[in-house]
Amino acid sequence: MTIVFAASLALFVLLIIVCIVLGPQETEKSIKALFDFKTYKEDYKKIIPFLSKKESDTQLDKEKEASVLDVFDKRIIVDKSSTPALLVPSEGIAPRSAFLFTGPLDDGGHEGIDIWTNLNGAGMDGKTYGKGNPVYASCSGYVRKVWEDNGDVTVICDTLDEYYKEVVPSLKIKTLYGHMADQFSDEVYIYVHEGQRVNRGDLIGHQGNRCYWSPENRVVHLHFGVYDITNTKQVPLDPTPYIGVSCTTLNQEFKIENES
Numbered sequence: 087m088t089i090v091f092a093a094s095l096a097l098f099v100l101l102i103i104v105c106i107v108l109g110p111q112e113t114e115k116s117i118k119a120l121f122d123f124k125t126y127k128e129d130y131k132k133i134i135p136f137l138s139k140k141e142s143d144t145q146l147d148k149e150k151e152a153s154v155l156d157v158f159d160k161r162i163i164v165d166k167s168s169t170p171a172l173l174v175p176s177e178g179i180a181p182r183s184a185f186l187f188t189g190p191l192d193d194g195g196h197e198g199i200d201i202w203t204n205l206n207g208a209g210m211d212g213k214t215y216g217k218g219n220p221v222y223a224s225c226s227g228y229v230r231k232v233w234e235d236n237g238d239v240t241v242i243c244d245t246l247d248e249y250y251k252e253v254v255p256s257l258k259i260k261t262l263y264g265h266m267a268d269q270f271s272d273e274v275y276i277y278v279h280e281g282q283r284v285n286r287g288d289l290i291g292h293q294g295n296r297c298y299w300s301p302e303n304r305v306v307h308l309h310f311g312v313y314d315i316t317n318t319k320q321v322p323l324d325p326t327p328y329i330g331v332s333c334t335t336l337n338q339e340f341k342i343e344n345e346s
């Protein structure tokens with residue numbers, strides 16, 4: 087009985103403290119959220135959209151996809167005045183907020199931008215289609231690493247021109263291209279090897295569906311990341327100022343501009 091009393095008292099004191107810190111309204115919301123499992127489940131699904139395999143959910147997801155019209159309406163070109171430091175590596179769309187660039191993985195972020203091959207305003211199911219749009223080297227440099235388990239290619243870029251100093255946070259970067267393999271056929275869509283030199287615009291692979299970290303994620307796409315390699319600890323950077331196309335805007339379209 088004493089234990090029950092002590093536990094109740096502790097809970098009451100904790101509630102008072104939370105109330106003082108958050109304020110009564112926030113406390114009420116938090117308590118409600120605690121018991122509202124359905125809300126949590128839905129939020130979780132939003133973050134990991136391929137979690138559920140049920141036909142009805144897939145249909146629901148498809149309805150939430152951006153329409154092609156939306157994609158064109160919301161397209162943003164950051165810098166039209168000059169050639170961006172890096173080439174857009176692949177064409178497609180970014181219809182999921184969870185897979186835009188949101189910062190370091192350590193902070194719960196997504197360290198790059200996922201570009202989906204566009205099929206009528208939605209992604210392509212890897213099992214049905216396998217291979218997606220071509221992927222090009224966005225900078226000139228050399229291939230540092232090929233990791234087939236995730237269909238990854240890492241390219242260390244040649245130090246970028248001083249001209250870009252005012253526009254980008256670092257001139258010493260590496261670029262990462264992920265998921266260029268097919269989980270179902272085991273085909274690897276990587277056409278370069280470690281140590282190879284590549285030039286900006288060289289074909290290095292195709293979008294695929296192999297994802298080491300999230301085996302449920304089988305939509306055909308490219309994960310593209312830019313990292314500052316000035317120091318030993320590599321820092322993920324928002325690719326936006328590098329490629330001149332927003333990597334933080336939902337429904338953004340990625341197109342490779344003619345460089346001639």
Ligand SMILES: [Zn+2]
Binds near residue numbers: 196198199200310
């Ligand atoms: Zn990604």
